[in-house]
Amino acid sequence: MKRRDYLKNLGLSSLGLAVLSPDVQAADALDFHSPPKTASGELKIPGGRTKDEAERDARLRAEVFLNAHELKTITILSDIIFPADATSGSASQAGTTEFIEFIVKDKPELKTPVRGGLGWLDAESKKRFGKVFTDITAKQRIEIVDDIAYPEKAKPELSQGVSFFNLMRNLTATGFFTSKIGIEYLGYQGNKPNEWEGVPADVLKQYGLSYDA
Amino acid sequence: MINDSINIKAQTEVFDVVIVGSGAGGGMAAYTLSRAGVKVCVLEAGQNFDPADPKNITQLKWPYESPRRGASTTRPFGDFDAAYGGWDIDGQPYTRKSGTTFDWFRSQMVGGRTNHWGRISLRFGPDDFKRASIDGLGDDWPIGYDDMKPYYDRVEKLIGVFGTNEGLRNDPDGQFLPPPKPRLHELMIMKANKKIGIPTYPSRMAMLTQKINDERGKCFYCGQCGRACMAYADFSSSSVLIKPALATGNTTLITHAMAREVVTDPTTGLATGVSYVNTLNLQEYTVKGKVVVLAASAGETARLLLNSKSSRFSHGLANSSGVVGKYLNDSTGASRSGIIPALFDRKRYNEDGVGGMHIYTPWWLDNKKLDFPRGYHIEYGGGMGMPGYGFGWGIEGMNGKAEFSKNGKAKAAGGYGSSLKEDYARYYGASIGMSGRGEPVVREDNYCEIDPNTVDKYGIPVLRFHYKWSDYEIKQAKHMQDTFEEIIHAMGGIPNGKKPGPETNYGLAEPGKIIHEVGTARMGNDPKTSVLNSNCQAHDVKNLFVADAAPFVSQGDKNATLTILALSLRTSEYILDQRKKGNI
Numbered sequence: 078m079k080r081r082d083y084l085k086n087l088g089l090s091s092l093g094l095a096v097l098s099p100d101v102q103a104a105d106a107l108d109f110h111s112p113p114k115t116a117s118g119e120l121k122i123p124g125g126r127t128k129d130e131a132e133r134d135a136r137l138r139a140e141v142f143l144n145a146h147e148l149k150t151i152t153i154l155s156d157i158i159f160p161a162d163a164t165s166g167s168a169s170q171a172g173t174t175e176f177i178e179f180i181v182k183d184k185p186e187l188k189t190p191v192r193g194g195l196g197w198l199d200a201e202s203k204k205r206f207g208k209v210f211t212d213i214t215a216k217q218r219i220e221i222v223d224d225i226a227y228p229e230k231a232k233p234e235l236s237q238g239v240s241f242f243n244l245m246r247n248l249t250a251t252g253f254f255t256s257k258i259g260i261e262y263l264g265y266q267g268n269k270p271n272e273w274e275g276v277p278a279d280v281l282k283q284y285g286l287s288y289d290a
Numbered sequence: 291m292i293n294d295s296i297n298i299k300a301q302t303e304v305f306d307v308v309i310v311g312s313g314a315g316g317g318m319a320a321y322t323l324s325r326a327g328v329k330v331c332v333l334e335a336g337q338n339f340d341p342a343d344p345k346n347i348t349q350l351k352w353p354y355e356s357p358r359r360g361a362s363t364t365r366p367f368g369d370f371d372a373a374y375g376g377w378d379i380d381g382q383p384y385t386r387k388s389g390t391t392f393d394w395f396r397s398q399m400v401g402g403r404t405n406h407w408g409r410i411s412l413r414f415g416p417d418d419f420k421r422a423s424i425d426g427l428g429d430d431w432p433i434g435y436d437d438m439k440p441y442y443d444r445v446e447k448l449i450g451v452f453g454t455n456e457g458l459r460n461d462p463d464g465q466f467l468p469p470p471k472p473r474l475h476e477l478m479i480m481k482a483n484k485k486i487g488i489p490t491y492p493s494r495m496a497m498l499t500q501k502i503n504d505e506r507g508k509c510f511y512c513g514q515c516g517r518a519c520m521a522y523a524d525f526s527s528s529s530v531l532i533k534p535a536l537a538t539g540n541t542t543l544i545t546h547a548m549a550r551e552v553v554t555d556p557t558t559g560l561a562t563g564v565s566y567v568n569t570l571n572l573q574e575y576t577v578k579g580k581v582v583v584l585a586a587s588a589g590e591t592a593r594l595l596l597n598s599k600s601s602r603f604s605h606g607l608a609n610s611s612g613v614v615g616k617y618l619n620d621s622t623g624a625s626r627s628g629i630i631p632a633l634f635d636r637k638r639y640n641e642d643g644v645g646g647m648h649i650y651t652p653w654w655l656d657n658k659k660l661d662f663p664r665g666y667h668i669e670y671g672g673g674m675g676m677p678g679y680g681f682g683w684g685i686e687g688m689n690g691k692a693e694f695s696k697n698g699k700a701k702a703a704g705g706y707g708s709s710l711k712e713d714y715a716r717y718y719g720a721s722i723g724m725s726g727r728g729e730p731v732v733r734e735d736n737y738c739e740i741d742p743n744t745v746d747k748y749g750i751p752v753l754r755f756h757y758k759w760s761d762y763e764i765k766q767a768k769h770m771q772d773t774f775e776e777i778i779h780a781m782g783g784i785p786n787g788k789k790p791g792p793e794t795n796y797g798l799a800e801p802g803k804i805i806h807e808v809g810t811a812r813m814g815n816d817p818k819t820s821v822l823n824s825n826c827q828a829h830d831v832k833n834l835f836v837a838d839a840a841p842f843v844s845q846g847d848k849n850a851t852l853t854i855l856a857l858s859l860r861t862s863e864y865i866l867d868q869r870k871k872g873n874i
Binding site: 122124125127130133134137138157158159160162164165170176179180185209224226227228229230242243246247250251252253254255256257259260262263264265266267268269270271272273274275276277279280281283284286288 | 337344345348350351352353357359360470472473481511550623639640642643661675681683685686690703704710745
């Protein structure tokens with residue numbers, strides 16, 4: 078499906094951020110495949126990349142691994158992990174679906190744990206509610222998630238689900254906190270030219286430290 | 291002049307000096323010789339690299355500008371790191387012998403590994419040149435600190451190193467720019483260390499905290515020196531040495547030139563040039579020179595010498611001693627990290643600072659009172675850095691602990707939702723890390739040699755490594771781990787993970803992982819036990835010199851680069867002197 082077919086799903090959250098449905102996120106992640114080309118059709122080498130690296134990145138982008146259903150499931154899970162709230166946009170708004178779509182191809186050792194984990198989740202969902210995870214209600218989804226999101230409390234028979242959710246939490250966190258939205262939420266202040274003049278005076282005072290000691 | 295392909299098979303020009311490699315040693319030789327009016331040709335295996343060229347710049351990029359968020363899939367230190375190469379280079383293998391391990395890091399680009407290095411610039415002290423006289427292990431250098439001091443002084447002024455003069459005997463004073471102030475966690479480390487008797491001083495690193503000339507800018511504190519600086523405010527051979535060497539008009543730089551061997555005259559036994567493979571068209575060329583300087587890295591230099599076999603030099607060039615490749619050694623390394631709860635929910639501000647630590651601990655104990663013979667220094671990390679791939683990984687092992695929670699009550703580990711999101715923000719900037727970097731005891735049976743069965747994609751026989759740590763290094767790593775825990779506890783912190791024990795050699799890094807390999811063509815006064823004389827001139831071939839870390843007789847508990855630079859400057863001036871006297 079084309080992205081424009083989903084434009085009607087666009088809405089605005091209280092933060093003024095575009096709220097995209099999981100389907101749109103999944104479609105966007107799949108759209109991501111065509112690598113940048115120059116006018117003459119040659120591969121464009123982005124600044125800071127070597128030719129070999131740009132070629133590898135282009136190959137990875139062109140590869141399709143996760144399918145639309147899997148990406149939709151990932152989007153739903155990521156937004157359960159980091160929903161939009163008063164402090165930031167959601168994981169998928171931050172681009173975690175696109176990130177996960179790419180990173181499993183870049184790190185092939187993630188392919189089976191992610192695909193297999195999604196398969197485990199759908200099987201568990203069908204066992205409990207007769208439908209795959211994307212087709213059950215939000216309340217039913219949380220019922221399953223609650224059983225696999227707390228490693229120390231989870232039932233031993235759900236251990237594979239726990240491992241999968243740990244992986245999803247880790248991938249979502251890395252994707253979120255390395256995004257514009259996540260960095261803003263975290264409050265990282267750097268990556269810009271400045272003059273380092275030492276720890277601010279109020280912080281020194283807070284910790285009972287000084288430069289004279 | 292920069293060439294990436296040469297259209298004629300054999301260059302007719304005879305250069306005064308042919309230098310193999312453009313890193314710290316090769317860059318310094320090219321800089322010194324070309325400024326003295328000598329016609330120099332530099333061969334570099336990799337591509338051109340200028341940290342200010344937008345094609346190369348990764349500095350100030352955000353993690354989301356990388357589809358893998360800076361993960362280390364294509365570059366070992368991540369997408370933004372300024373090293374083209376790594377421990378594994380496609381088509382350029384190396385092998386290992388007898389089940390031993392050595393990991394060999396190569397950066398193939400103008401400036402070599404100086405583009406991404408940590409810029410930690412520590413002089414070797416008087417003891418570091420004379421360890422055998424102190425503990426009877428290994429060998430003394432044929433030169434001492436007094437021989438090197440004037441060169442250290444000049445190198446520090448040339449490249450710009452910040453630090454402080456502390457009057458420490460084996461960590462000598464230098465020509466320092468003012469150091470940056472410690473960050474918050476660094477002040478906390480200093481306070482804790484004071485309590486437990488571990489000294490901490492401002493670090494000594496090659497970034498310009500003040501402007502030193504019109505060619506280079508001043509540090510703007512982005513903390514990204516590993517990406518190479520577009521303002522040339524940190525030292526890289528590419529920007530600080532090769533660029534001015536090219537500007538003299540006396541330097542010809544040939545990139546994509548993988549050296550195969552040093553060519554010699556069968557009658558005189560003198561070096562006449564270097565043959566190389568152009569990596570773009572796979573054609574073979576020879577560049578002629580009156581003098582040859584090898585500065586391709588300790589590993590590549592040994593490989594070149596050993597591959598330069600002829601009827602006259604049947605064991606490889608400059609190898610009548612059989613010592614080439616032997617006495618290879620890398621710094622020891624072990625690390626530990628911890629969480630400092632006092633830093634939870636800390637106020638946000640920009641503390642990027644320079645790229646790396648503002649403080650460090652030089653070796654502070656007396657080995658005569660310990661069960662291992664050589665020391666180590668401690669490097670410190672931490673702070674509110676820019677997130678990258680891996681950020682937040684493993685929070686389920688943290689957020690279930692009572693001491694991590696806001697109200698002192700344990701919550702269920704793992705989880706999801708807004709309260710999970712808050713946990714990441716709470717822990718951000720509360721971690722510290724420590725790495726020990728120590729001196730191993732040099733051994734003849736740690737070596738590299740030519741693998742009889744394997745060639746690289748250019749048809750050049752490859753290196754085979756044989757390397758084992760001894761009890762000396764393992765005991766030193768144990769001491770590092772004890773020290774790290776003591777520091778973390780003195781800060782009121784919680785060490786991460788299980789304390790590394792004997793099952794992992796106390797976390798001692800595999801050889802080669804610290805990327806300080808030295809010693810494969812060592813200096814010495816006796817041609818039977820060394821490759822080079824005290825001027826880094828081959829005993830066997832008077833117009834052949836080595837200007838990288840291969841001449842090192844021992845490692846010191848210091849990082850190698852400042853000494854490579856000082857030694858290369860000294861060697862280059864010796865070459866000028868010998869040329870003037872008509873000896874070479």
